[in-house]
Amino acid sequence: MPKLLILYYSRTGNTEKMAEAVAEGAKNVQGTEVTVTYHVKPEELAKFDAMAVGVPTYHHDMTTDIKRLFEETAVKHVDLKGRVGAAFGSYGWSGEAPRMVLEIMKNKFEMRTVEPPLLIKYAPNQNGMEKCREFGKKIAEEALKQIS
Numbered sequence: 338m339p340k341l342l343i344l345y346y347s348r349t350g351n352t353e354k355m356a357e358a359v360a361e362g363a364k365n366v367q368g369t370e371v372t373v374t375y376h377v378k379p380e381e382l383a384k385f386d387a388m389a390v391g392v393p394t395y396h397h398d399m400t401t402d403i404k405r406l407f408e409e410t411a412v413k414h415v416d417l418k419g420r421v422g423a424a425f426g427s428y429g430w431s432g433e434a435p436r437m438v439l440e441i442m443k444n445k446f447e448m449r450t451v452e453p454p455l456l457i458k459y460a461p462n463q464n465g466m467e468k469c470r471e472f473g474k475k476i477a478e479e480a481l482k483q484i485s
Protein backbone atom coordinates (compact mmCIF):
# COMPACT_ATOMS: atom_id res chain seq x y z
CA MET A 338 0.00 0.00 0.00
CA PRO A 339 1.73 3.24 -1.10
CA LYS A 340 2.02 6.02 1.44
CA LEU A 341 1.75 9.56 0.10
CA LEU A 342 2.44 12.73 2.05
CA ILE A 343 0.87 15.98 0.90
CA LEU A 344 2.62 18.79 2.68
CA TYR A 345 1.49 22.31 1.96
CA TYR A 346 1.74 25.92 2.98
CA SER A 347 -0.96 28.47 2.11
CA ARG A 348 -1.46 32.01 3.30
CA THR A 349 -4.79 32.85 1.66
CA GLY A 350 -6.16 29.36 1.07
CA ASN A 351 -5.52 28.88 -2.66
CA THR A 352 -2.77 26.26 -2.36
CA GLU A 353 -4.78 24.66 0.44
CA LYS A 354 -7.69 24.10 -1.96
CA MET A 355 -5.23 22.59 -4.43
CA ALA A 356 -3.82 20.29 -1.73
CA GLU A 357 -7.31 19.02 -0.87
CA ALA A 358 -8.04 18.21 -4.52
CA VAL A 359 -4.62 16.57 -5.02
CA ALA A 360 -5.44 14.37 -2.00
CA GLU A 361 -8.86 13.52 -3.42
CA GLY A 362 -7.31 12.40 -6.72
CA ALA A 363 -4.64 10.33 -4.99
CA LYS A 364 -7.22 8.54 -2.85
CA ASN A 365 -8.86 7.28 -6.06
CA VAL A 366 -5.84 5.11 -6.70
CA GLN A 367 -6.65 1.92 -4.87
CA GLY A 368 -4.81 1.30 -1.65
CA THR A 369 -3.10 4.70 -1.46
CA GLU A 370 -2.78 6.01 2.08
CA VAL A 371 -2.80 9.80 1.98
CA THR A 372 -1.65 12.13 4.77
CA VAL A 373 -2.33 15.85 4.34
CA THR A 374 -0.56 18.23 6.69
CA TYR A 375 1.16 21.59 6.92
CA HIS A 376 3.79 20.44 9.37
CA VAL A 377 6.09 17.45 9.45
CA LYS A 378 9.37 16.58 11.16
CA PRO A 379 12.29 15.75 8.84
CA GLU A 380 12.64 12.23 10.27
CA GLU A 381 8.99 11.50 9.42
CA LEU A 382 9.58 12.02 5.70
CA ALA A 383 11.28 8.65 5.41
CA LYS A 384 7.99 6.91 6.25
CA PHE A 385 6.47 7.90 2.89
CA ASP A 386 6.92 6.43 -0.58
CA ALA A 387 5.95 9.71 -2.19
CA MET A 388 5.81 13.34 -1.18
CA ALA A 389 3.91 16.17 -2.87
CA VAL A 390 4.75 19.66 -1.65
CA GLY A 391 2.28 22.51 -2.16
CA VAL A 392 3.89 25.95 -2.13
CA PRO A 393 2.57 29.32 -3.28
CA THR A 394 5.05 31.82 -4.71
CA TYR A 395 5.65 34.93 -2.62
CA HIS A 396 8.36 37.42 -3.62
CA HIS A 397 9.67 35.03 -6.30
CA ASP A 398 10.45 32.51 -3.63
CA MET A 399 9.17 29.46 -1.76
CA THR A 400 8.16 29.79 1.88
CA THR A 401 10.65 29.72 4.75
CA ASP A 402 8.96 26.74 6.43
CA ILE A 403 9.59 24.49 3.44
CA LYS A 404 13.17 25.76 3.05
CA ARG A 405 13.83 25.05 6.72
CA LEU A 406 12.37 21.56 6.43
CA PHE A 407 14.67 20.76 3.50
CA GLU A 408 17.69 22.15 5.35
CA GLU A 409 16.96 20.08 8.45
CA THR A 410 16.30 17.00 6.33
CA ALA A 411 19.73 17.41 4.73
CA VAL A 412 21.51 18.07 8.04
CA LYS A 413 19.91 14.99 9.61
CA HIS A 414 20.80 12.86 6.57
CA VAL A 415 17.26 11.63 6.09
CA ASP A 416 17.50 9.36 3.06
CA LEU A 417 14.86 10.12 0.41
CA LYS A 418 16.75 8.70 -2.56
CA GLY A 419 14.52 7.11 -5.18
CA ARG A 420 11.27 8.18 -3.53
CA VAL A 421 8.66 9.98 -5.60
CA GLY A 422 8.62 13.78 -5.35
CA ALA A 423 6.10 16.25 -6.76
CA ALA A 424 5.33 19.94 -6.32
CA PHE A 425 2.37 22.21 -6.94
CA GLY A 426 1.19 25.65 -5.94
CA SER A 427 -0.91 28.71 -6.56
CA TYR A 428 0.76 31.81 -8.00
CA GLY A 429 -0.02 35.28 -9.31
CA TRP A 430 2.40 36.05 -12.13
CA SER A 431 5.75 34.26 -11.98
CA GLY A 432 5.22 31.03 -9.98
CA GLU A 433 8.82 29.97 -9.26
CA ALA A 434 8.27 28.12 -5.96
CA PRO A 435 7.12 24.65 -7.13
CA ARG A 436 10.04 24.46 -9.59
CA MET A 437 12.49 25.34 -6.81
CA VAL A 438 11.05 22.56 -4.67
CA LEU A 439 11.38 20.03 -7.49
CA GLU A 440 14.96 21.12 -8.14
CA ILE A 441 15.92 20.41 -4.52
CA MET A 442 14.06 17.10 -4.51
CA LYS A 443 15.93 16.03 -7.64
CA ASN A 444 19.41 17.44 -7.10
CA LYS A 445 19.83 17.29 -3.35
CA PHE A 446 17.69 14.33 -2.29
CA GLU A 447 17.90 12.31 -5.53
CA MET A 448 14.17 11.74 -5.54
CA ARG A 449 12.28 10.55 -8.62
CA THR A 450 10.40 13.72 -9.56
CA VAL A 451 7.04 13.99 -11.28
CA GLU A 452 7.41 16.64 -13.98
CA PRO A 453 6.23 19.24 -14.66
CA PRO A 454 4.96 20.79 -11.41
CA LEU A 455 1.31 21.87 -11.28
CA LEU A 456 0.72 25.61 -11.15
CA ILE A 457 -2.66 27.30 -10.82
CA LYS A 458 -3.13 31.05 -11.08
CA TYR A 459 -4.75 32.38 -7.87
CA ALA A 460 -7.81 30.36 -6.71
CA PRO A 461 -8.41 27.11 -8.55
CA ASN A 462 -11.70 27.04 -10.51
CA GLN A 463 -13.57 23.82 -11.41
CA ASN A 464 -11.11 23.10 -14.19
CA GLY A 465 -8.16 23.80 -11.89
CA MET A 466 -9.56 21.50 -9.22
CA GLU A 467 -9.90 18.74 -11.80
CA LYS A 468 -6.26 19.28 -12.84
CA CYS A 469 -5.28 18.91 -9.17
CA ARG A 470 -7.23 15.65 -8.86
CA GLU A 471 -5.54 14.30 -12.00
CA PHE A 472 -2.17 15.37 -10.62
CA GLY A 473 -2.86 13.54 -7.35
CA LYS A 474 -3.79 10.41 -9.27
CA LYS A 475 -0.57 10.62 -11.29
CA ILE A 476 1.55 10.91 -8.14
CA ALA A 477 -0.24 7.98 -6.47
CA GLU A 478 0.31 5.84 -9.58
CA GLU A 479 4.03 6.68 -9.47
CA ALA A 480 4.10 5.76 -5.78
CA LEU A 481 2.44 2.45 -6.58
CA LYS A 482 5.16 1.72 -9.17
CA GLN A 483 7.76 2.68 -6.58
CA ILE A 484 6.73 -0.05 -4.15
CA SER A 485 5.91 -2.79 -6.64
Ligand SMILES: Cc1cc2nc3c(=O)[nH]c(=O)nc-3n(C[C@H](O)[C@H](O)[C@H](O)COP(=O)(O)O)c2cc1C
Pocket residue numbers: 346347348349350351352353393394395396397398427428429430431432433458459460
Ligand atom coordinates in the same frame (compact mmCIF):
# COMPACT_ATOMS: atom_id res chain seq x y z
C1 LIG B 1 3.03 40.16 -0.99
C2 LIG B 1 2.79 39.20 -2.12
C3 LIG B 1 3.83 38.81 -2.94
C4 LIG B 1 3.62 37.94 -4.01
N1 LIG B 1 4.67 37.57 -4.82
C5 LIG B 1 4.43 36.78 -5.90
C6 LIG B 1 5.49 36.46 -6.80
O1 LIG B 1 6.64 36.84 -6.62
N2 LIG B 1 5.20 35.67 -7.85
C7 LIG B 1 3.94 35.17 -8.09
O2 LIG B 1 3.74 34.44 -9.05
N3 LIG B 1 2.91 35.47 -7.26
C8 LIG B 1 3.12 36.25 -6.18
N4 LIG B 1 2.09 36.55 -5.31
C9 LIG B 1 0.75 36.00 -5.56
C10 LIG B 1 0.47 34.73 -4.74
O3 LIG B 1 1.32 33.69 -5.15
C11 LIG B 1 -0.99 34.32 -4.97
O4 LIG B 1 -1.82 35.27 -4.34
C12 LIG B 1 -1.32 32.93 -4.48
O5 LIG B 1 -2.63 32.60 -4.91
C13 LIG B 1 -1.22 32.79 -2.98
O6 LIG B 1 -1.44 31.45 -2.64
P1 LIG B 1 -1.98 30.99 -1.18
O7 LIG B 1 -3.43 31.41 -1.10
O8 LIG B 1 -1.87 29.51 -1.19
O9 LIG B 1 -1.14 31.64 -0.15
C14 LIG B 1 2.30 37.42 -4.24
C15 LIG B 1 1.26 37.80 -3.40
C16 LIG B 1 1.49 38.68 -2.34
C17 LIG B 1 0.33 39.07 -1.43
